[in-house]
Amino acid sequence: MSAQLAPQLVLGWHDWLGLFVHFLMLSLLSLGGAISTTADMQRYLVADKGWLSSAQFSESVALAQAAPGPNVLFVALMGWQVGMNSGSVAAAFGGMVTAMVGILLPSTIVTYQVAQWGHRNRELRAVRAFKAGMAPIVIGMLLATAWLLATAGAAGHSVPLYLLAGTSCLLIWRTRLHILWLLGAGALLGMFGIV
16 A cells, blocks of 8 residues: 555544545445446545545455455545554554445444335336336446556556457457456556556
């Protein structure tokens, strides 16, 4: 992960509460999973508050996506980085817990309740219409996230990066080539400085 931000952050209890409340709200918007709200996380943590650098934000997402396990772990890494930027391991653990509980609590409760209700009423026209209508919204949020992550790492060499992304999309869509081969090819191209 990137080095600490300079100067060191000084966060009060109101900052931690603000982080918690913001992630509570984002949780209710995370229809495609927490990854679909990364655009607003970036706005809040990097642009508005300056608690993370753009590189730290992108690294948190990339590392959590590359690691095995649930992709929501990038939220824990962001909370950890905010805490580390404030100067202590205790604050890092606090940031990690604050961000994770904030992003998981509301969506977990709502998902559980709605899933029970939806299962009981799955034949209702409104339930079927809701499911059909949510698909394009989730896809749009995921595309916004992809755009944010693609443009963050594209400084200076965007054309090869965009070509690689487009080629990968076409190969995934049109062939049965396993995605790990594409990830490996992308890693090799990055290692040789092509993208």
